Amino acid sequence: MSALPITNPLQKFIQKPTRGQAIKAKCAECMGCTAENAEPGFRSLIRDCTSRSCPLWTFRPYQAKPESPA
Numbered sequence: 001m002s003a004l005p006i007t008n009p010l011q012k013f014i015q016k017p018t019r020g021q022a023i024k025a026k027c028a029e030c031m032g033c034t035a036e037n038a039e040p041g042f043r044s045l046i047r048d049c050t051s052r053s054c055p056l057w058t059f060r061p062y063q064a065k066p067e068s069p070a
């Protein structure tokens with residue numbers, strides 16, 4: 001039996017501490033997640049984050065990809 005994939009960014013960071021995982025984990029923590037609990041809807045909260053003065057804002061995960069030209 002294979003293990004379920006880890007979807008909590010804080011747990012992922014513990015498992016694989018890369019720069020990218022650190023940004024995801026910090027944003028998730030900012031939206032109320034802990035290593036034990038992922039807040040419902042945290043991805044869309046991060047995507048819609050309005051704290052433009054945050055140094056991570058440009059690099060936050062789960063942003064909508066720009067549409068490609070037709």
Ligand code: SF4
Nearest residue numbers: 027030049051054057
């Ligand atoms: S970009 Fe937004 S969600 Fe991420 S750490 Fe900064 S304020 Fe929090």
